Amino acid sequence: MKEIFKEIDQNLEYLKNELHADLSFDVLTRTFKVGDRKAGLVYIDGFIKDRLIYILNRLMDVKREDLSVDAIQKILDKQLPYYEVSTTTNLDDAADKILAGPQILLIDGETEAIVIDGRTWMSTAPKEPELEKSTRGPGDGFVETMIFNVQMVRRRLRDSELITEVQKVGTRSKNDVALLYINDIADPDLVEDIKKKIKKIEIDGLPMADKTIEDFLTGDNLNPLPKVRYTERPDTTAAHLLEGKICIIVDNSPTALILPSTFFDQVQSLEDYRQAPLPGTYLKLLRLFATGISLFLPVIWLLAALQPELLPETLDFIGPEKIGEVPLGIQFIIASLGIDFVRMASFQVPSSLATSLGIIGALLLGDFATKVGLFVPETIIYMAIGAIGNFAISGFELALTIKLLRFILLILVTGFQLYGFIAGTVAILALFVFSKSFGISYLWPIIPFDWNALKSYIFRQSILDLSHRRPNIHSPTDSDRYSKDDQE
Structure with missing residues (x-):
């Protein structure tokens, strides 16, 4: 891992070589002065937002005396009115950040770089999925951008216990893979097992996005029964999360993986x-x-x-x-x-x-x-x-x-x-x-038999008549659908 040099020219040269800026037309560097010091912004063309021009103007107005001590911290505190900023001391990490979309700001004499996540995303407009249509209900569906998909789930579950962890998978593609679960409902052992399996994935990239992740998680080659459920609907995802399921969303894919998934999960429909x-x-x-x-x-x-x-x-x-x-x-x-x-x-x-x-x-x-x-x-x-x-x-x-x-x-x-x-x-x-x-068991709740869970799968019950307990084979911390105040 290469630490950041004090000389900015060495840093810029290293990043240009690492990113092959001489061959790739979209790897750009913008140099300017910040308080009489040379500064450089390295970024991928197409990811940068127009609002960053306003940030650059503020940086150019910085005075020399403002950078005498703790220059990076002062810039973060006073000159970067932006909500997604961080720092890094490693050039290899900086190169990974640039390829993911954020911009790297380097200042001469500093061994720390500022990461500005000013990405903009190209994405299709949300629309109702072709395979999961419903006569009533919301008409939005997942898109190819992971952050937007997580946002659509967050909009439906404003719960502090909804955890959204992200990992990078693929030594070359470095795809973002988000793991969503409700902390006090999902089985913690299963959550940890899924995390470990995702971390162990060693492959150049994810050419089939979520399907590649499924192959690594299930490991089945001959069993044709689907062990996960695919969905493009955020409302379906939210409903499964409330049942204690785990959701995996992969960047560049408009579908989410729901697991575990049994036979009755596969035949359920939002229309019902x-x-x-x-x-x-x-x-x-x-x-x-x-x-x-x-x-x-x-x-x-x-x-x-x-x-x-x-x-x-x-x-x-x-x-x-x-x-x-x-x-x-x-x-x-x-x-x-x-x-x-x-x-x-x-x-x-x-x-x-x-x-x-x-x-x-x-x-x-x-x-x-x-x-x-x-x-x-x-x-x-x-x-x-x-x-x-x-x-x-x-x-x-x-x-x-x-x-x-x-x-x-x-x-x-x-x-x-x-x-x-x-x-x-x-x-x-x-x-x-x-x-x-x-x-x-793929036939749960028939094997092992659980009448309350089976009843909720077979019969469409009113929310007033629905069993209080969640249809979950595990024993979640919060096993009740209703709050304690509602039961009194």
């Missing part, structure tokens, strides 16, 4: 809580039903069609009258791939063409496929119902996992019929039962 208790409960139960329908309905119909002897006489009408030229199991596999092809293609085309693409894929291709005998109509119907049920799942990552598990079940039923269905179903149940999210 914006409705009255009865319709809200209906939506919650319907969403859970849609998850089961998406996974099992096409598979069960295929099994019944392949082995009609399994059905009672009252259900002997299930199954196609004519199979066609292609085996029924292959039809379902092709249809499943076709739906994914259309979905993938819709991501690559402009939004104005996505509707046309959906019409072509769903109507024209499906209609012609049945007319030429490639598919029977039932294949189209049941795969369409499964796809619609999949779209009803709130967590996008869980929806993709359900789709993958359904595809595997289709292959097993096509090859082994009933035995394949039983083996696949048992394997899927075992996957859910034995998976954990940061030490918590």
Whole structure:
């Protein structure tokens, strides 16, 4: 670590070499006089605010006698009317600060530099996320700037116990990673474990931002179940923080990670809580039903069609009258791939063409496929119902996992019929039962059973009827939703 020299020219030369100012057009140095001493401001063009011109004017008006003793402290006390200033005695630290956006002020004869955080940020305007829309409620969503995202959460939780810690990750990118939690609600052991895991991350950069952080935190390569929940909504983030969850926000990403995240966390939707208790409960139960329908309905119909002897006489009408030229199991596999092809293609085309693409894929291709005998109509119907049920799942990552598990079940039923269905179903149940999210059972509050928590996940309860205890498997210091004054 290089300490700051007394000679300002040595400091400026070191920083210019360290930052490759001769090659990078946006690394700038502005030299001027402060009390007859040479001073230099080193910064990245594009990060600096116009208001810093006012600060420079004040510095140029400093008199020589004002810098006779404790020059840096006097400048901080009298000449820098700015709210984000600090000092550093290390040139390598100063270079890191400059790359992050703040400006470094060096004064000849001083072995301490002033850090002025006068950054300005380019960011998209907050808007409602496409994947988490709600008919009612706020229309703001996270943006690519971490500080703005933390601000949106702070706006909803004006609690002194809301802790917002930041760490730098990436030896080259040095991305800011913010860890948010409510100090007297979140599990302290889990908080410390997450901190240690983030500190141990050694990688050049975070090319996939929060996804890279997730990979290091979970460490899972084969288990497809999502162990964290992604959200772009600050109100959803605030609600999870109040339940004792931990939030991770990575700079340059418009999404936040919520952890731990169980199956019921993944299928929750803000829309359910914006409705009255009865319709809200209906939506919650319907969403859970849609998850089961998406996974099992096409598979069960295929099994019944392949082995009609399994059905009672009252259900002997299930199954196609004519199979066609292609085996029924292959039809379902092709249809499943076709739906994914259309979905993938819709991501690559402009939004104005996505509707046309959906019409072509769903109507024209499906209609012609049945007319030429490639598919029977039932294949189209049941795969369409499964796809619609999949779209009803709130967590996008869980929806993709359900789709993958359904595809595997289709292959097993096509090859082994009933035995394949039983083996696949048992394997899927075992996957859910034995998976954990940061030490918590993926099926909590069913395993281990907690009725009060399960009730809050399944039924939309009025805040007046809601259980006082937070739905948290851990034992937080403040386990009650209401203040003591409200309970008296």
